[in-house]
Amino acid sequence: MEYRIKDKSLSSYGKKKINWAESHMPVLLSLQKKYQDSKPLKNLIIGGCLHVTKETAVLIKTLHAAGAEIAWSGCNPLSTSDDIAASLVVDEGLSIFASRGVNNEEYYDDIYSVLKFKPHITIDDGADLTIEFHKTMDEYGSNIIGGTEETTTGVMRLRALEKNKKLQYPIIAVNDAETKHDFDNIYGTGQSALDGVIRATNILLAGKTVVVAGYGHVGKGIAARCSGHGASVIVTEVNPINALKAKMDGYIVKPMSDASSVGDIFITSTGCKDIITGTHIEKMKNNTILANAGHFNVEISLNDLANLSTSTQNLNENVEQFILKNGNKINLIGEGRLVNLVAAEGHPSEVMDMSFANQFLSVLNFAENKNTFENKIYDISQEQDLNIARLKLESMGIKIDELTASQNRYIHDYGEGT
Numbered sequence: 479m480e481y482r483i484k485d486k487s488l489s490s491y492g493k494k495k496i497n498w499a500e501s502h503m504p505v506l507l508s509l510q511k512k513y514q515d516s517k518p519l520k521n522l523i524i525g526g527c528l529h530v531t532k533e534t535a536v537l538i539k540t541l542h543a544a545g546a547e548i549a550w551s552g553c554n555p556l557s558t559s560d561d562i563a564a565s566l567v568v569d570e571g572l573s574i575f576a577s578r579g580v581n582n583e584e585y586y587d588d589i590y591s592v593l594k595f596k597p598h599i600t601i602d603d604g605a606d607l608t609i610e611f612h613k614t615m616d617e618y619g620s621n622i623i624g625g626t627e628e629t630t631t632g633v634m635r636l637r638a639l640e641k642n643k644k645l646q647y648p649i650i651a652v653n654d655a656e657t658k659h660d661f662d663n664i665y666g667t668g669q670s671a672l673d674g675v676i677r678a679t680n681i682l683l684a685g686k687t688v689v690v691a692g693y694g695h696v697g698k699g700i701a702a703r704c705s706g707h708g709a710s711v712i713v714t715e716v717n718p719i720n721a722l723k724a725k726m727d728g729y730i731v732k733p734m735s736d737a738s739s740v741g742d743i744f745i746t747s748t749g750c751k752d753i754i755t756g757t758h759i760e761k762m763k764n765n766t767i768l769a770n771a772g773h774f775n776v777e778i779s780l781n782d783l784a785n786l787s788t789s790t791q792n793l794n795e796n797v798e799q800f801i802l803k804n805g806n807k808i809n810l811i812g813e814g815r816l817v818n819l820v821a822a823e824g825h826p827s828e829v830m831d832m833s834f835a836n837q838f839l840s841v842l843n844f845a846e847n848k849n850t851f852e853n854k855i856y857d858i859s860q861e862q863d864l865n866i867a868r869l870k871l872e873s874m875g876i877k878i879d880e881l882t883a884s885q886n887r888y889i890h891d892y893g894e895g896t
């Protein structure tokens with residue numbers, strides 16, 4: 479076992495948090511119970527690069543209980559919970575390379591520490607590990623069977639790799655499962671992004687104007703929660719279909735150049751860069767709050783913000799205040815990195831339960847069907863999606879109706895019309 483973490487003495491706090499998450503992740507726990515004796519992942523090394531949180535710890539423990547050897551790094555310099563990393567090392571004896579506040583070089587050192595284990599299966603969030611692996615397959619790739627990808631941005635990067643015929647091993651796009659993005663991205667980010675803004679600033683949302691950039695699943699969740707708190711929501715979009723959906727969901731839709739002078743709080747969730755730039759920042763009101771809920775810290779131009787400022791000060795651990803040349807103060811949360819993980823605790827355990835059940839079953843799929851995959855991006859099966867939804871409903875004590883035989887025939891037939 480090797481590791482590089484911040485402080486082993488934090489392990490007892492980490493363990494308590496992991497227990498809390500476990501008690502809210504019944505689907506993943508049922509998989510842990512099901513596979514802990516047969517150990518279908520025995521002799522497999524899993525290389526993970528995914529936020530080290532209490533929920534991820536439950537996934538890691540489930541993979542380990544099913545027999546896998548683990549090597550894991552964080553996937554964002556500011557998202558690691560150091561107490562969770564400590565518990566995984568001290569209480570579980572696992573190889574963890576992750577600390578909150580690493581610089582760029584340390585971040586990639588952690589990823590390479592994982593690659594040196596020569597993983598059979600990778601689990602990635604944002605594709606940093608997978609992309610580095612592709613550069614070093616000659617050295618570390620001898621065992622690789624397949625990999626999974628957790629997030630929209632990562633799937634986009636890997637689809638670009640596939641399109642360029644450069645994908646060197648099969649990937650399962652966990653993000654694209656309905657029981658992942660329809661819950662984690664919408665309800666998970668919707669709640670946790672606001673949680674981050676509120677923990678960092680304690681701002682009252684009622685009566686404020688929140689500008690949500692991007693109306694994909696994440697933006698949709700954030701807009702709904704802001705609206706529920708009594709804020710007026712403006713959505714900015716480049717996709718006409720998403721813009722129409724936002725309008726018909728009751729929000730004001732306008733370009734960022736118009737929204738920038740009226741918003742009190744801006745939350746980006748587009749997966750693209752330069753959403754808020756200098757020309758927007760110059761128009762913003764005094765005391766505007768900026769936060770990003772997209773995977774990378776490229777949505778708010780940090781260069782432009784710095785160039786427009788005469789000085790900065792830290793208001794607290796997660797808020798940096800920029801004093802602009804025009805005298806206005808602009809408050810940036812979490813260095814423009816994922817606000818929900820930097821300033822709060824990420825998505826609640828209940829949604830990560832389904833996302834990570836998809837991760838576990840995808841890994842199991844690779845383990846059980848090793849030689850049947852091509853170097854392509856695969857969706858998870860509808861059967862897996864339905865199964866996870868059924869298990870989740872069961873854990874919530876919810877029963878649903880079943881089609882009768884005649885209804886089943888009806889929906890699969892074209893004969894019965896008017």
Ligand code: ADE
Nearest residue numbers: 529531533534823824825
């Ligand atoms: N992504 C968003 N929230 C998360 C969480 N709680 N754990 C791991 N990854 C996440």
